[in-house]
Amino acid sequence: MAPCILSFLLLVVSFSQAEEIVCRRLGDPEKPQLLKDGDVIVGGIFAFHSSWKERKDTYMHKPLPLQCTSLNFRGFQYAQAMLFAIEEINNSTDLLPGISLGYKIYDDCGSIARGVTVTLTLANGNEIVSALSEAPCTRPVQVQAIVGETSSSPCMAISTVIGPFHIPLISHFATCACLSDKTKYPSFLRTIPSDYYQSRALAQLVKHFGWTWVGSIRTNDDYGNNGMATFTETAKQLGICQEYSVSFFRTDPPDKIQKIIDIIKASTSKVIVAFLNHMDMDVLIHELSKHNLTGYQWVGSEGWISDSQIAAMDRHHIMDGAIGLAIPKVHVSGMREFILDVKPLSSSSNELFIEFWETLFSCKFKQSKSSTGNQRECTGDEDLSEVQNSFTDMSLMPIFYNVYKGVYAVAHALHNILSCNKTCNNTVQLDPSMILQHIRKIHFKTKEGDEVYFNEYGDPAAKYEIINWQPTENGIVDFVTVGLYDASLPADKQLTLQNKSLIWAQNSQQVPVSVCSEKCLPGTRKVLQKGKPICCYDCLRCAEGEISNITDSITCLRCDSEFWSNERRDACVKKEAEFLSYEEIMGALLTAASLFGTCLTAFVAFIFFRHRQTPIVRANNSELSFLLLFSLTLCFLCSLTFIGRPSEWSCMLRHTAFGITFVLCISCVLGKTIVVLMAFRATLPGSNLMKWFGPAQQKLSVLGFTFIQVIICILWLSISPPFPFKNFKEFKDKIILECHLGSPVGFWAVLGYIGLLAILCFILAFLARKLPDNFNEAKFITFSMLIFCAVWITFIPAYVSSPGKFSVAVEIFAILASSFGLLICIFIPKCYIILLKPEKNTKKNMMGKGAPKPS
Structure with missing residues (x-):
């Protein structure tokens, strides 16, 4: 029984459906705020209101329609700009001749949800459509293109909805760069830059x-x-x-x-x-x-x-x-007058027009629900020229012009599709996707001379x-x-x-300053403040030897080895070359001391030459005395080679000349010391020593000792000679010009050989120190060798520890001190006797105490 009843009910339902098969739009119907019929309908979506009342749906009943608030005159201006363009095209004989454009314009209040709703209305219509057996509920789209919306977010929603239907949406003010993505919004175009x-x-x-x-x-x-x-x-x-x-x-x-x-x-x-x-x-x-x-x-x-x-x-x-x-300013002839002509707006829905008129003229119609006794009554004949508000303001003319260009873009696409010349081909079946393709390719000039075209992203220039x-x-x-x-x-x-x-x-006439930290001047670098953005930093002065020559430098650049940073740390300046020169006080004093020693030696040599026949001069081999004075002169003069800018020849000369002249000098002193010892030993009975150390042997000994030093110097100069050297390590801000030793072994060999001879001479003189005074000068030689050795022993640590030119000064001082020591200790006592005590300069006096006492 149950199956029979079920079959009966299904039969009744199917019969009733067959009688009344219709297509109905889901949801409440939406009426356009502005409407005009035409051969081709262009849709429009603008925000006639700028806000809406928030409500909380309880889901217990069907949600009420969105209640828009805050009348927005800008939306009316955009709509008027669209109507102006359509009227201008319809009156044109060149563009779409014989074809009239109509429009349906909706208010979406700037709401995304309402924007989608009115978009679907523009695409589908509100009419009830009877179903056909072959194609139930199908019909062409209501509009071929849509102009609007003003904001980006509604445009994104609208484009998402109509994208699959390829209905062009041309916005005049939606600038979001995201809308350039043609994979998401394939039918979106705009007349305002992204x-x-x-x-x-x-x-x-x-x-x-x-x-x-x-x-x-x-x-x-x-x-x-x-x-x-x-x-x-x-x-x-x-x-x-x-x-x-x-x-x-x-x-x-x-x-x-x-x-x-x-x-x-x-x-x-x-x-x-x-x-x-x-x-x-x-x-x-x-x-x-x-x-x-x-x-x-x-x-x-x-x-x-x-x-x-x-x-x-x-x-x-x-x-x-x-x-x-x-957007660049523009003037469209006739647009301002058309926008301010509110008559076309009177065709809008009664409630919207009343609200618009009352807000525009600050009055109330008698039948208005919101009328109060405090406001004047609207007559409907108010004069717009007496009103100053946002509707009469034309400062957004460039945006109105964008609406104008959007409508003209649709018209030019239709003109190309319909092959319009003097007349248009009315038999062409219009399709939004076809219009979209042609809009993307259009390139025309408006009457104001502006070029209108779209790039591959649907954006203008x-x-x-x-x-x-x-x-x-x-x-x-x-x-x-x-x-x-x-x-x-x-x-x-x-x-x-x-x-x-x-x-x-x-x-203010001055450009305001807005920085987290002031600019870092040249000579400083930026150091970020911990936990703050990169614009917040401290300025630290560059370290010595580093510079920054630009503002806001993040690093300091190190100067080349021959340069140093200046006081401001913004430029590298050439380092001062330091060497012991004649111009500075220390160099001048050492030069004076060297020349004085040379002159004093020459003076002593002159005295000895004048009194060369006297016993005191002849007593200790006058030839060795003159050779010693000559070597001392060379010692004083060789110190001058250490003063001045080092060069290749001066570096090689100063150490070799010093080494050879000092060996010559010590050899002479050593010869004189040996002569004293031999002279005393020769007076003893049976002694025959002097014949083995006569004048010829003395000269050969001096020559032999000196020749050994010459060989050492030749080897030094041949293997690794001294050379000019720029020392960057001693001082940071100076270049020390000095002579590099080349081979330290060579230098210390030369110095060690001099020291060896000096020690030998000292020992021999020390052994002869108690001989009778008039027979020898051993104790003066001992004292001079003591000074010599003391000077050069103290020279070594002083030389090693002295920086720069002071090491050269120490070496010169050691040369001069030891030379003066030899000169003064050996020759000054004899000069004293020669010049001041001539009575003692006799052979009798020299021999008086010199005879040995018999044992």
Whole structure:
């Protein structure tokens, strides 16, 4: 029984459906706010309201329609611009002759949800369609293209919905760079440049004025978030830091806006980049005015910077001096008059028109629900010329022009598809995908001379004006164009500023400064502050020997080895070459001492030569005495080779001459010492020693000892000779010009050989020190050798530890001291007797105490 009943019910249902098969649109029908029939219908979506009432759905009943609030005159202006373009095309005999364009324009209140709803209405229509057996519920789309929406986020949602249907959506003010992604939004086009260019232009503008420490505020939607993300990326590349980056939406609760105000107050940056649309800027200015937050330099996006309505709201002059990017100004003949002609708007829905008229003229119709006794009654014949509000303001003419170009782009695509010449081919079946393809390829000029075309991303060429808010005497803000930005030019020429005076925050003529840290001057380098952005740093002075010659250098460059940093550490200067010269006091004194010793030796030689026949001169082999005086002269003179700039010959000469002359000198002294000993031993009975050490043997001994030193010097010069050397290690800021020893073994061999002879001479003289005075000079030789050895023993540590030219001075001093010691100890006592005690210079006196006593 049950199966029979079920079959009966199914039969009844199927019969009733067969009788009433219809296609019904789900949801409530949406009526367009502006409507006109035509051969081809163009859709329009604008925000006639800027906000809506928030509600919480209980899911217990069907949600109520969105209740829009805050009438937005800008939406009406955009709609009027679209109607103006359509009327102009319909009246044209050149474009689409014989074809009339109609329109359906909807209000989406700036809401994403409502935008999707009215988009589906434009695509499907509200009519009930009877189903056909072959193609149930199918029909052509209602519109061939849609102009709008104003904001980026609704455009993204709308494009996502209509993308699969290939219905073109041409926006006049949606600038989010994300909409250039043709994989996600294949049917989206726009007549305003992408924020890809605007964000970079804003970063370049900020960098141009030297602002490296900024705050940023953005609309919390796709326009603000994507635009600020691109700005942040570019700013980092340009060395710009953001102290804070906050976002809000106009429907956010008041406490969130208050947090933003608190952040601004607590910040140290004086420049604020505002990537906001004009509706959110309205809210922000209202809050800023409450707290009287002046003194900040605002940098604005095209969403609000050229909006005179925003400027009119700024009664506290918070935004004075603001600078930013705007769409280039344009004048479209007849558009202003058409927009201000409100008659076409009277065809809108009754409620919307009443609200528009009452808000426009600040009056109330008698039948209006919101009428009060405090407002005058609307007559419907009010004169618009007496009204000054945002609807009569034409500061956004460039944006109206973008709407105008969008409509003309659709018309030119239709013109090409319909093969219009004098007439159009009405038999062509229009398809939105076909129109989309032709719109992408169009390239035409408007009557104002502007070229209209789209690149592969559906974007136009990116050109902006740089405008500056300059308040006038009557309190009205003048938007002064102070520069241009053209993304089609080379990178270094894209941003150009005109030679115009700019007004900055608080009407200042000086460019504001907004940096976390002052610039590091040349001579310093930047050191980042821990835990802070790269724009916050300390400036440390470059170390000695390092420089930085640019501002904000991150490193210091080390000077070459022959250069040193100057006092300011911003340039490398050639190091001072230091050597013992004749011009300085120490060099002059040593030179004088050397010459004095030479003269004194010559004077002694002269005395000895004059008294060469006297016993005291002849007593100890006068030839050795003259040879000793000659060698002492050479010793005094060889010290001069140590003074002056070292050269190859002077380096080789100074040490070899010193070594050979001193050996010659010590050899002579050694010979004299041996003569004293031999002379005493020869007086003893049976001694025959003097015949083995006569004058010839004495000369040969001197020659032999000296020859050994000559051989040592030749080997030294042959294997590894001394050479000029620049010593960079001794002093950081000086170059020590010195003679490198070449082979240290050679140097110490020369010095050691001199020391060996000196010690031998000292020992022999010490043995003969107690011989009778008149027979010898052994004790004077002992004393002179004692001085000689003491000088050269102390020379070694002094030479090693003395820096630079002082080591040379120590060596010269040792040469002079030992030479003077020999000269004074050996010859001065004899000169004293020769000159002052001539009575003692007799053979009898010399022999008086010299005879040995018999044992």
